[in-house]
Amino acid sequence: MDEALKKALEFSNFTATLNTQKRILHEKYLGDLVMYSDNGKFTITKELLNFVYMISNNSSKTVLIDDNNTPIQINDIDDFITKATQQYTDATNKYLGDYKTLSTKRSVEGLVDV
Amino acid sequence: MSNGVLCFANNNSEINYILQAQELALRVKRYLDLPTSVVTSTPNKVDKTFFDKIIPVETPTGNYKRYYDGADTHVNVAFNNAGRIDSFDLTPYKQTLVLDTDVILCNDDLKNSFDTNYPFQIYKDCTDLTTWREHTEFDYINDKGISFYWATAFCFNKTAETKIFFQLLKTLRNNWSHFAKVFDLGSRNFRNDHIFSMAIHIMNGFMEGNWAKNLPGTLYYTLDRDLLHKIDDAKLIFLLQKENIHGEYILSSTKDMNVHVMNKFSLERLLNV
Numbered sequence: 489m490d491e492a493l494k495k496a497l498e499f500s501n502f503t504a505t506l507n508t509q510k511r512i513l514h515e516k517y518l519g520d521l522v523m524y525s526d527n528g529k530f531t532i533t534k535e536l537l538n539f540v541y542m543i544s545n546n547s548s549k550t551v552l553i554d555d556n557n558t559p560i561q562i563n564d565i566d567d568f569i570t571k572a573t574q575q576y577t578d579a580t581n582k583y584l585g586d587y588k589t590l591s592t593k594r595s596v597e598g599l600v601d602v
Numbered sequence: 603m604s605n606g607v608l609c610f611a612n613n614n615s616e617i618n619y620i621l622q623a624q625e626l627a628l629r630v631k632r633y634l635d636l637p638t639s640v641v642t643s644t645p646n647k648v649d650k651t652f653f654d655k656i657i658p659v660e661t662p663t664g665n666y667k668r669y670y671d672g673a674d675t676h677v678n679v680a681f682n683n684a685g686r687i688d689s690f691d692l693t694p695y696k697q698t699l700v701l702d703t704d705v706i707l708c709n710d711d712l713k714n715s716f717d718t719n720y721p722f723q724i725y726k727d728c729t730d731l732t733t734w735r736e737h738t739e740f741d742y743i744n745d746k747g748i749s750f751y752w753a754t755a756f757c758f759n760k761t762a763e764t765k766i767f768f769q770l771l772k773t774l775r776n777n778w779s780h781f782a783k784v785f786d787l788g789s790r791n792f793r794n795d796h797i798f799s800m801a802i803h804i805m806n807g808f809m810e811g812n813w814a815k816n817l818p819g820t821l822y823y824t825l826d827r828d829l830l831h832k833i834d835d836a837k838l839i840f841l842l843q844k845e846n847i848h849g850e851y852i853l854s855s856t857k858d859m860n861v862h863v864m865n866k867f868s869l870e871r872l873l874n875v
Contacts, residue, residue, distance in 0.1 A: 501852065508842070508854045511733050512822075516859060519820045524714045529818065556720070556815045600839055600855035 505596045513586050520579035523572055528552065528560030532576045540569050605716050606654060606695035607638040609703050612662060612682040613647070616669070617866045620647055621873050622703035627652040629707040636699070641685055641692055655694050659685060665791040670826035671867035672841075673849045686753065686794060687775055690760065690768035699757045704866055708836040709858045711819025715757040720815040721764050724756040724798065728821045728862065731828075731854055734845040743799045744786045749810065751802055753794035754862050755817060770801045823862040830868040838863075 521532045530536065530552065543550045544565045554560050562568050593599045607630045611619035620642060627638035637654030643661040650656060667681035685692075689700050697716055701707075715723050726749060730737065743750050758764045774781050774797050782788070785800050805813040824830070824840055829851065832839040836858050841851035863869045 504844070504852045505854060508731065508733055508852060512731065512854070512856060512859070515729055515820060515822070519711070519859075522818070524717060524818065527718055529714075529718070529816070557812055558815075596853050600853050601837075 502596050502599070505599050506590070506593075509590055509599050510587070513583065513590065516586075517579055517583040520582065521576065522555070523575050525568055525571060526560050526562055528554035528558060529556060530554055530560075530572070532572045532579075537569070537572060537576060540565060540572065544569060604696040605698075606636050606693070607634065607699045607701055608641065608689055608693050608695070609638060609701050610641045610683060610685045611648075611703055612643050612685070614680045614682060616677055616679045618870055619703050619866075620644070621870060622866070624649060624652045625873050626701060626703050626705065626707070630701075633707050633710045634699075634713050639694055641688075643682075657692050657694075659688075659692070667791070669866065671865060672829050673827050673843050673851075675867075683794060684775060684792060687768065687771040687797065690758070690765060693760075697757065697759050700755065702754045702862065704863050704869055705754060705821070706833070706838060706861050706863055706869075708838070708856070708860055709819065711860065712755070712757075712817065714818035718815070720759075721761045722756065722758045722767060722813070723815045723817045724802070725752040725754065725817050725821050726750070726814075728752050728754070728823050731822055731824050731840060731856065731861070732842050732845075732852070735825075743796050746786055748785065748799060748803045750795060751799045751814065752821065752862075753798040754823075755821060756798070757817060767801060767805055770804060771797055774800055819860060821860050821862055822856065824864060826864040826866070828865055830863050830865060830872060833872050 523530050523532055540550065540552070548565055550562050550565055551559050552562055590599065609623050609626055611623040613619050620640070623640050627640070630636055630638045638652070639655040639657055640648060640653050641657045641659055642648055643659055645656045645658040648656050662682045662685050665681050666678050668676050668678050670676045686700055689698060699712060699715060728740070740750050742748055775792070778792050781800060787796060802814045824842065827843040829841040830838065831841050837855060838861055839853070839855045842854050844850040844852055
């Protein structure tokens with residue numbers, strides 16, 4: 489096989505694997521953002537964090553609609569904020585770390601850490 | 603005993619589901635800290651040390667199904683997995699998580715299914731590991747817009763409501779050829795995913811609804827055209843069939859992610875080592 493074509497195909501394999509691994513990392517991150525609290529399931533977003541923080545200025549309780557569209561009574565909003573902020577921070581930092589590690593890899597084997 | 607996992611393992615001429623069930627039970631203990639019971643038509647072939655209870659059943663009737671082992675190899679063998687419809691009657695637990703034996707647990711996400719008050723939880727969406735495949739058949743069971751649910755994993759409480767649901771599943775199974783026509787499935791063979799999807803649609807009042815809640819976490823899947831290359835604890839390495847190039851694969855890996863491995867042959871090869 490022509491050397492240039494061989495290199496192009498190798499790079500193509502590398503790119504395909506890189507894209508797959510990036511996507512898997514992102515899916516994992518989205519999963520890590522899900523928090524279970526007060527018998528409800530919540531995907532932690534910047535909007536949710538801002539909303540509960542705003543509510544907490546005036547009240548210690550609130551009702552949130554969870555991922556299953558079920559209204560959930562939150563009896564201790566400060567505790568909810570603490571847990572959600574911690575989980576959001578942990579998940580995002582882990583995503584950053586894993587993404588940086590992936591970015592340093594220069595071979596297909598390195599990308600999947602065989 | 604209140605909480606536990608139930609799986610179904612009926613070997614056929616090619617696939618050792620009991621071996622898979624043993625691996626599942628080990629991982630259930632490790633990640634979910636729960637007992638596993640196995641329902642099987644060959645209880646004498648089961649190593650009792652892996653399981654909480656071995657529940658014997660008669661050899662179930664099934665379809666013949668084409669099983670691929672990577673892109674190039676396939677065999678037609680009996681698929682005897684309709685038993686999960688009887689989960690309500692067979693389970694020894696008050697709250698039960700039913701799992702396919704070819705699910706490789708690598709995290710404790712499913713533990714959260716026992717911390718909710720929902721009577722029935724199941725995955726509506728699972729995630730393909732590849733970025734290039736689109737599976738519209740996993741969105742809807744037919745062209746009428748009836749949502750597809752994955753019977754690979756579900757969790758239920760023994761309540762009057764779920765009893766109705768499981769009785770409905772039996773009615774659908776016992777009259778499959780009729781309901782397959784009603785739901786416009788053509789001449790398709792019986793499939794657990796379809797029968798669960800149909801029953802959930804009925805429980806929702808013949809419309810979109812949320813009677814069935816989503817199971818916690820994400821279940822990823824690879825097709826039987828892909829190959830499971832290596833199991834290293836919670837890290838799995840796959841060869842995923844390339845887009846539009848028959849017989850070529852992309853290397854990929856997952857860590858701490860639950861994966862439904864449809865290529866049972868490649869799974870068994872690694873478990874047999």
